[in-house]
Amino acid sequence: MAASAKNSVLKIERSIPIVVLPEHETPEGSVFLTSLDQVAPAIVPTIYSFDRSDTSVVDVIKQALARVLVPYYPVAGRLAKNSLGKLVVDCQKKLGVPFVEAMADCDIENLGDKRLLDSDVLDKLVYRDPVEHILEVAPLLTAQVTKFRCGGFTLGIALNHCMADGVSAMNFMNAWAEIARGKPLSLVPCHDRTILKSRVPPQITGPYNEFVHISDVSNMTALYVEQLVYKSFHFDAEKLVTVKRMATKDEQVTSNCSSFVALAALVWRARSMALKMKLHQQLKLLLLVDFRSRLRAPLPNGYFGNAVAMPCCLCTMGELIEEPMSASAGRIKKAIKSVTDDYIRSRIDYLDMNRLEGLPVATLVISSWARLEYGNTDFGWGKPRFGIGGLPSSSCMFMSEGREKGIAVMLGLPLSAMDTFEKLICDLNDTQYTNIGIQT
Template sequence: MEALNTAANHLLAIERSIPVAVLPERDTPGGSIFLSSIDNAALSIISTVYTFNRSDANVAGVIKHALSKVLVYYYPLAGRLAKTSQGKLTVDCEKKFGVPFVEASADCHIENLGDMQIIDSDILGKLVYREPTENMLEVGPLLTAQVTRFKCGGFTLGIAIHHCMVDGIAAINFMSSWAELARGKPLSLVPCRDRTILKSRVPPQISGPYDDFVHVSDVSDLTASYEREQIVFKSFHFDCEKLATLKKRATADGQLMSSCSNFVALASLVWRARSMALKMKPHQLSKLLITVDFRSKLRTSMPEGYFGNAIIAPCCLCTAGELIDEPISSTAGKIKKVVERVTEDYVRSSIDFMDMYQFDPYSVSSLLISSWLRLDYGCIDFGWGAPWQLGTGNPPPNLCLFMREGSANKKGIVVVLGLPLSAMNTFQELVRI
């Protein structure tokens, strides 16, 4: 599976309405919302598309009306970003510009577009409305929504949301709440908007140092490869049989590790194969960062329904030579230890570090793996059934996505990443099982 191709793009002709600003149905608090250091580090805008098989003529109206209702609870999304005197981002809730909402129609059947999991950027741009002002600090929206109806009766809901507002879990909770109100149901989960839960400590208590924040120099001149060659994005399917084979390899040395998860085994394969495919020099530091949801680690202070970013990215760091020479079981053991390292003390210490120091963990020799495997989008039912797929665009070059294989009821994993053309040709051979 690759991103939707240009042939599908030509099939997709969209007619859009003028964006309408949707405001909370009732008055909501003003003031400002604190954003944590983790929120402040999440500066991208994430586009997602939820695909539904059926609808009726009133689908856009129902979803739009429910948006005004859900914004009463998630009112920061109707605000705008601002900066504090210390240069930190905050949400200004006095400026209620609202959420731009667009209705659209497509002159084709939704099946004509093929797989909607990884979406070509041109098609994504037609299904997700992006405000021209989105990068302007005080006027850019934090959320936009577009409902697109297709001739077959299916529809898509395209969302663009600022990452500083949500991680994957918070986004799904918001979407589920929105869908519940559309069906006339009460919220099953009331959001916790208090992000001061993740405020840095005074004085800071940094128990590092952490490899997570080590700057990695590009001694292999990888930047030139990314600039010189075409960047190719591909996705790789690993069904249950392939994953079982991979886990056997990762645990072949029973003394190192007797068991591991599908995620750990697959992350080991991808990290090693990418480092080899990019032809990193043996002394090049190769860094693997893994997004970990730490909600369960802070049970004493983090209530259910926390609305914000509750992810941390611990890392494995070694030279490319060490990584390539060691068996995959050793790599898997390193990754498992890193994931298990995420405790409350680790999280608090990392937040203190991020609040005090500037850092750039995402150099070209680094790989960040973001897992969407636990995002339960099957609960997002606006009244016409659950979406059969959740899709997004191509990830940035240093980011690799782990997604469910196809629809929500499948148990395989799809790996999506981009590499220079020559490296991608090598990578796809190295991950063949």
């Protein structure tokens, strides 16, 4: 085995999947899904890596799964369509969670950077059910425990985004881990998603820039024929101070901002330049904002579902690069501030009648998992390292590297664009953000 799984093929042996059902009887009927839940019924793979285990690890995790599926019973169901053609979770059809045990032929350290996994490695560590494309029978969750020669193991899961956003997924995983450690649930899930039901009649205040059609006038589609390269970039405390100083240099625009806002401004500008967009190219920045505490009546702590808004910054490439970075940060702050109770309720109504159809290449979606407690998912063998893979080409993710260690920025770009992006992002200098590689 070579030093890294990135330049060699990870070999594993998988068991035949077994189906894990809730340990006790659970409610039947169906669970309502909001228009936010129905936006992206995509499968999200994630990896939890642990450096040690023992002979009981598979049985403990499997038994805890059966138990956690009692309070989180919708996860054992399947999607269905109601009489209006809307998705619901059929809880009477309890087909359970496919569970796989696997053995790897290497040490866990051979995986390399576990935060952002190579697609080949991810495919080996996360079980993807062969019927996942068939709506009515596809599992909403799969689980795979892979043991390594060194004694470490990974837990790979594939969760349907209809079921949970990042916060809800972390709550589920931490509940699963609590049960594995013999602890009572610290957070009881709330499955009443009608709290976020659309209104009748709808009360839409819009407009919503994320739905504005933009054309690829820069022919970036041709650029994306190149090999996609995924990388992570580390911003320690010192670099974050520099980025925030760049984002607040012109205090007439914005006098202060968070690390998220400053980094988002930097990444948006650098990525747009790296893709060599024309000056009249329209571009969008979508920001995933958790609105649980932004409603007039906040959601219950254990709300299990999607509670994320997606405010949008819309401008041309010319506008973006001709304004100071502080102005870009100002756009982002304004977009985040717009996520109010009225905005959320109106957007839910709008989504109930309109679909968000794909994302053009001039769109960047930034989400931050920096505050999520994925490091608490301790099944009894210590806290894990958390990893993802299969990021869409339009997505960028921020992940915490610990209170003192800063933030990791992860994204994918065509090879030539990644080279330019890396130069821009690693050499923090205000003066370089002027007409670099811009087409007229």
